[in-house]
Amino acid sequence: MFFMLSKLFWVLFAPMTFISFLIAGGFLARRYKVGRIAMGMGISLLLLCGFFPIGNNLLVYQENQFPLLKNLPPKVDGIIVLGGSIELERSVARGQVQMNEHAPRVTEMMALAKLYPKAKIVFSGGNGRFKETSSSEAKETDKILKSVGFDTSRMVYEGESRNTYENFMFSKKLVDPKPNEIWLLDTSAFHMKRAVGIFRSNGWDVIPYPAGYLTDGNYEFVPNFDVLGNMYKLQIAVKEMIGMMAYTLTGKIKLNEVTDPLPVSSGPAGH
The missing domain is CATH 3.40.50.620 (HUPs)
Structure with a gap:
């Protein structure tokens, strides 16, 4: 059941799907104020997420939680x-x-x-x-x-x-x-x-x-024209955020268990 619900939730609320629903639904209901608001929100989100490296920065944060073991x-x-x-x-x-x-x-x-x-x-x-x-x-x-x-x-x-x-x-x-x-x-x-x-x-x-890694580990703040790349990274990052939230709310993850890498008691193995 958890598997089915998680997949269904993602189908409905993936960033591109959600933005598309807002734009399409708003367009169909453009006679009404709520429709115009929804369409405006969808277009704004598309421009914001498409031209700004929001997805990259979310991924950088996620990827830097556990550094590569030296x-x-x-x-x-x-x-x-x-x-x-x-x-x-x-x-x-x-x-x-x-x-x-x-x-x-x-x-x-x-x-x-x-x-x-x-x-x-x-x-x-x-x-x-x-x-x-x-x-x-x-x-x-x-x-x-x-x-x-x-x-x-x-x-x-x-x-x-x-x-x-x-x-x-x-x-x-x-x-x-x-x-x-x-x-x-x-x-x-x-x-x-x-x-x-x-x-x-x-x-x-x-x-x-x-x-x-999907990023170079550096946060970016300058807009760019890599719309597909920005949206792709956002999809991955948001999916991971939703997964983390779902597993925490259902008791599968206890947040106090994921703060630090386990200590390594001895020296390097030569990798």
């Missing part, structure tokens, strides 16, 4: 990699694995696997869309890893999850982590706070390992 622990028991890097429907339709801008989740996992040859690796990703497919992110990731000669013998694939909370639940059930074990959580930087919050709030202490 000193990794000398020993790691496991690495959890969250899905989101595979364009599943396109991969199935084209018969070739198609990756997106979140591919660093997988490439960084490959680097970590080399750094920690004894660590167990969990890839968690099913199909996060309404439309069913004959495959899963886990299956497609296995294909691409094997195609580049990566040793998948210590990979554990979880291919049923549809969202971040299910990533946590199904992965924990698969590997049953012990309290004294050290696990790295590998996901995109903008998504890290919500992911870490879910894992830690539900009893799995993980060390955040941000993999992949």
Whole structure:
């Protein structure tokens, strides 16, 4: 139920959808004052969000919550990699694995696997869309890893999850982590706070390992003409904000669990 409601809410309130509703609805009801107000609000929001780097600045804030670790622990028991890097429907339709801008989740996992040859690796990703497919992110990731000669013998694939909370639940059930074990959580930087919050709030202490950035980390305040880029970044940032709010309100995240990275007790591992 949570999955269905979250998807429906996003369909209705994604920034571009919301702005389009305001403009279209206002135009249809332009005879009335409320219609003209709605259309004016929609056009104003489109201009503001399209020409100003609001989305970039929201993403910078999200990505900077957990800085890239400079000193990794000398020993790691496991690495959890969250899905989101595979364009599943396109991969199935084209018969070739198609990756997106979140591919660093997988490439960084490959680097970590080399750094920690004894660590167990969990890839968690099913199909996060309404439309069913004959495959899963886990299956497609296995294909691409094997195609580049990566040793998948210590990979554990979880291919049923549809969202971040299910990533946590199904992965924990698969590997049953012990309290004294050290696990790295590998996901995109903008998504890290919500992911870490879910894992830690539900009893799995993980060390955040941000993999992949959509900004250069600098706030911008000068308008520009990259309307599509600005709106794209806004969509991602707002979706993450809504996800964080929903998971907090439903008790899946306790905010006091997501303030700091876990301390690393020893020196760098040489990464």
